[in-house]
Amino acid sequence: MAVVVAIVAVLTLVVGQGLAGAEPAPAPAPASPAAPPTSAAPAPPASPRAPAPAPAAAPVPPGKVTNTYWYTDRRVALWVYSPSMNTNIQVQILLARDWHAKPKEKFPQLTMLDGLRAQDDQSGWIINTKIVDFYKDKNVNVILPIGGESSFYTDWKEPDRGKNYKWETFLMRELPPVLENDWRSTDVRGIEGLSMGGSAAMMLAARNPGFYKFAASFSGILQFSSFGMPQAIQFAVRDGGGYDSMKMFGPPSDPAWKEHDPYVLAEKLQGTSLYVSSGNGMVGPHDKPSDIPMLATNYSGVGLEMLSRVTSQQFAIQLNRKGIPGQAVYRPSGTHTWPYWEFEMMQAWPQAAAALGLSGDAVACRVDGAFRKLWDANKGDLGGCLTPSYGVPGGKAQDFANGRIFTGPKGPKIVTGAIGGAYVAAGGPGGRLGKPLSNEEPTRDGKGRVNYFEHGRITWTAKDGSKVLK
Secondary structure, three states: OHHHHHHHHHHHHHHHHOHHHOOOOOOOOOOOOOOOOOOOOOOOOOOOOOOOOOOOOOOOOOOEEEEEEEOOOOEEEEEEEEOOOOEEEEEEEEOOOOOOOOOOOOEEEEEEEOOOOOOOOOOHHHHHOOHHHHHOOOOOEEEEEOOOOOOOOOEOOOOEOOEOOEHHHHHHHHHHHHHHHHOOEEEEEEEEEEOHHHHHHHHHHHHOOOOOOEEEEEOOOOOOOOOOHHHHHHHHHHHOOOOOOHHHHOOOOOOHHHHOOOOOOHHHHOOOEEEEEEOOOEOOOOOOEOOOOOEEOOHHHHHHHHHHHHHHHHHHHHHHHOOOOOEEEEOOOOOOOHHHHHHHHHHHHHHHHHHOOOOOOOOOOOOOHHHHHHHHHHHHHHOOEOOOOEEEOOEEEEEEOOEEEEOOEOEOEEEEHHHHHHHHHOOHHHOOOOOEOOOOEEOOOOOEEEEEEOOEEEEEEOOOEEEEEO
């Protein structure tokens, strides 16, 4: 309850005294259909003076991949050494639908940022949503940076809690060469995130005009420097891991707060396709009602979503005043929690697809011949086809939602799951294992799974994961 009390106290400052302590500005002109709605929004504050442009950045060496792990044939984890942070950063990629079928093509990329309590081992998107299944049939490389707890994905002035955060440098300058040179991503990029990640998505897009074609904030805090907001952010990063926001941007009077404020930088977003959403903190379909009418038991989520709603509305009004089109979606209920962000991820996709050049993209495939007979017997496990059949060394393959079928000396065989990931890492049918001789089957002791190949086998157990054996 202490969290909601603190947030409500900040809201009292924000709503009761006006953001930035300014007099209310006149209501904006009616929005065009593409512009963000402004109904029921608080009156916009006077436009703060934009900060002076930063000097040209010095050359930064690109990151370097130090390790790779394939979860499946469509999901891979990279450990990328960041020179600016002097550490390895895990980045996972959900590969585009046609990644295997069209090995000479490159694909647009969509970065998905995590929330305040981002873990160092796994993305919250993976843990809490169906992101893997949602993007399987889409021709985009989905980029999932791992870690960055309470970082706002920015470059901090000082290290804190043993972490030298330089996330903007990593995402803008160190990671892109890796994705574009080695992982067949184009320079057509989008970015979206939830909560802290939504704030960062708009901040990074505004600070790096033109770098992203699309930016989306789901329940983000979209004002940093207005009256009371540095204190609210300090409270959040303290609660999210014991960090000190003064080590991020300095005291509230430091110009860095304005230099990173999406509201102040709004005009820099001209030409970027924008999507902004939030609930209002009231109990919604994914919340458990408390004994207090209209209030969910997720008390901290109530306060944070209220703050997101206020700042998102103010940000949308600022876009409208600047003549910058965007889409704003204000849900009639809902707190600060994952089911709503999963919903917004799906709702935002058509707009993201249009910005990334994928509006007309769709699955177009059928299953024929010997592949059809095998698929008919296993379609419950394999799911629908994603690609037509295509050539691989020594035969053909076809991709499905949950695995792949390959031709082999004993007829077509299925390779799927973690074994499928290990098969890709070993070079697939053109690598050291050769073509498959069996479908996945139980190991002799019944404790795992195994696929046999021309020159070895791959086993999987819950304890040891996948192993390639002779």
